[in-house]
Amino acid sequence: xxxQRDFYDVLGVARGASKDDIKKAYRKLARQYxxxxxxxxxxEEQFKEVQQAYExxxxxxxxxxxDTYGHAGVENGAGGFGGFEGGFGNISDIFEELxxxxxxxNRRRRRGPRRGMDLRTDLTITFEEAVFGVxxxxxxxxxxxxxxxxxxxxKPGSNPIPCTTCNGSGEVRRVQQSILGSFVNVTTCSTCNGxxxxxxxxxxxxxxxxxxxxxxxxxxxxxxxxDSDTQIRLTGEGGPGQDGGPAGNLFVVIDVKPHEFxxxxxxxxxxxxxxxVAQAALGDSIMVPTLDGDxxxxxxxxxxxxxxxxxxxKGVPRLDRSGRGTPMGRGDQHVLIQVAVxxxxxxxxxxxxxxxxxxxxxxxxxxxxxxxxxxxxxxxGF
Numbered sequence: 001x002x003x004q005r006d007f008y009d010v011l012g013v014a015r016g017a018s019k020d021d022i023k024k025a026y027r028k029l030a031r032q033y034x035x036x037x038x039x040x041x042x043x044e045e046q047f048k049e050v051q052q053a054y055e056x057x058x059x060x061x062x063x064x065x066x067d068t069y070g071h072a073g074v075e076n077g078a079g080g081f082g083g084f085e086g087g088f089g090n091i092s093d094i095f096e097e098l099x100x101x102x103x104x105x106n107r108r109r110r111r112g113p114r115r116g117m118d119l120r121t122d123l124t125i126t127f128e129e130a131v132f133g134v135x136x137x138x139x140x141x142x143x144x145x146x147x148x149x150x151x152x153x154x155k156p157g158s159n160p161i162p163c164t165t166c167n168g169s170g171e172v173r174r175v176q177q178s179i180l181g182s183f184v185n186v187t188t189c190s191t192c193n194g195x196x197x198x199x200x201x202x203x204x205x206x207x208x209x210x211x212x213x214x215x216x217x218x219x220x221x222x223x224x225x226x227d228s229d230t231q232i233r234l235t236g237e238g239g240p241g242q243d244g245g246p247a248g249n250l251f252v253v254i255d256v257k258p259h260e261f262x263x264x265x266x267x268x269x270x271x272x273x274x275x276x277v278a279q280a281a282l283g284d285s286i287m288v289p290t291l292d293g294d295x296x297x298x299x300x301x302x303x304x305x306x307x308x309x310x311x312x313x314k315g316v317p318r319l320d321r322s323g324r325g326t327p328m329g330r331g332d333q334h335v336l337i338q339v340a341v342x343x344x345x346x347x348x349x350x351x352x353x354x355x356x357x358x359x360x361x362x363x364x365x366x367x368x369x370x371x372x373x374x375x376x377x378x379x380x381g382f
Contacts (some may be wrong), residue, residue, distance in 0.1 A: 004071050007053035015067070019058065026054040035176070035185045044176075113245030119238045120251045125222060131291055131316050133224035138216065138252060143211040145240050149203035153210040158201040163192035167213035170196040211240065220252050225317040226263070230254040261289065267316045267331025274340040275299060290314045290333055297335065309335040 008015050011025040032038065033047035056062045056074050065073035121140050145151040154160050162168035166189035174185045188194040202208030218237060226232075231251050238248025263270045273288060283301035287294040288311070295311055315331025345353065 005049065007066060010049055011057065022054065022057050026050060026058070030054075031102050036222055044073060065375050112361075114242040116239035116241040116248035118251060119212045119246040120253060122253050123220060123222070124253055124255045126257050127262060128221065128291060130226050130254070130256040131224060133317075134222045136220050138215050138220050139215060140250065141213055141215050142237075142250075143239050144214040145214050146203060146206035146210055148205035149210065151240075153193060153199050153203055153206065153208040155201040155203050156226045160197040160199050163189060163196055163198050165189050165191040166196060168196040170194040210242075218250070222254065223319065225319045226254050226256070227265070228254060228256045241307040262291070264316060269315045269331065269333045271333060272338055273335050274338045275303075276340055276342070280304070280337070280339045288335055297348075297378075299337070303337055305337060305339045309337070309339040311335065341345075 008017070011022060011029065012019055017025075019287045029050045030047065033043045033050060033181065035044050035047060038047075056066050062074050108157055119140065119142055121138055123136060123138055125136065126133060140362050146153075148156060152160060163170070166172055170192060171186050171194070172189050174187070176183060176185050189196070192198055199208050203210075206212050216237075218234060220232060220234065222232065231253055234250040234252065237250035240247050261271060269291070271289070275284070275286070279286070279299055280303045283300065283303070286297055286299060286300045290295045290311060292314060297309060297311070311333040313330045314333035318329040318331070342349070
């Protein structure tokens with residue numbers, strides 16, 4: 001005969017555990033091993049063991065007997081397993097709370113309208129389309145209610161019949177005995193897979209599945225300011241509901257192509273702009289590309305590499321909570337100056353640089369202020 005496990009070990013609590021701790025442990029294990037939710041081999045025996053341990057440890061008198069004499073103190077005449085007096089009024093109460101159903105045979109199978117499944121599709125757009133918004137067509141393949149049988153699954157002219165195994169309930173009930181008496185184990189009917197009906201003559205179009213896959217083209221309005229991984233929900237464009245239930249939703253996930261020149265960080269746009277040595281030293285008035293077209297920018301004399309200029313309201317529209325771009329709210333464009341050092345010089349250019357070199361001298365002075373990389377990190381917010 002197998003050795004009976006210690007009741008405290010069964011519930012996973014210490015010997016000094018309070019009633020609340022014992023009750024909490026029991027609730028967790030009962031939910032885990034109850035035959036209605038756990039079909040694993042051996043789960044039913046573990047469930048019975050948990051019941052037995054809780055019945056003793058939740059009753060103060062039985063717990064004292066068990067603490068004093070062990071299992072012998074609560075078997076038969078010493079304590080018995082008669083009533084269920086601890087924590088709840090009876091064992092039906094705890095399962096009423098755990099499963100919203102009595103522990104008898106009155107639980108009804110939940111049948112009725114079921115919502116359709118949600119679907120996902122990906123949409124790739126350009127950098128400019130993400131900034132300013134766009135309307136696109138997306139093509140998806142999704143299940144639709146069969147037009148031949150109109151969702152019954154039966155061949156036109158015939159009708160489904162109630163399942164003979166479960167009498168149309170979709171459930172099979174079996175009475176099982178335990179140390180606390182009998183209880184009803186409810187399982188999904190394997191004959192009809194829980195539908196409660198059988199189809200003698202299946203629809204030739206959907207083969208009794210009630211649905212067929214169809215290709216649909218939908219218009220998606222992409223708001224200004226979206227970025228990669230933004231999800232746009234199209235309500236009711238997912239899979240069809242069953243038994244009169246609503247359709248699911250379609251989620252369109254945005255993927256934005258990288259731009260050749262611009263980089264994005266939040267609502268701000270960054271652009272590396274190369275100017276020559278003369279422009280940096282003498283200053284210049286230049287045109288800078290933006291998403292709205294070229295904009296004038298004054299380069300002051302003595303501009304150093306890493307200098308950042310800000311063009312306000314030339315960034316990305318800010319999305320409000322509803323997912324729409326606010327008309328007046330945009331980020332900025334940051335122009336990071338890079339000085340291009342010529343790699344090939346004409347003879348005339350070389351002579352001019354040599355003259356300049358003689359006037360500037362050759363002394364190298366370490367910089368005490370922030371270098372170009374510090375300026376770059378500050379400009380990008382690193």
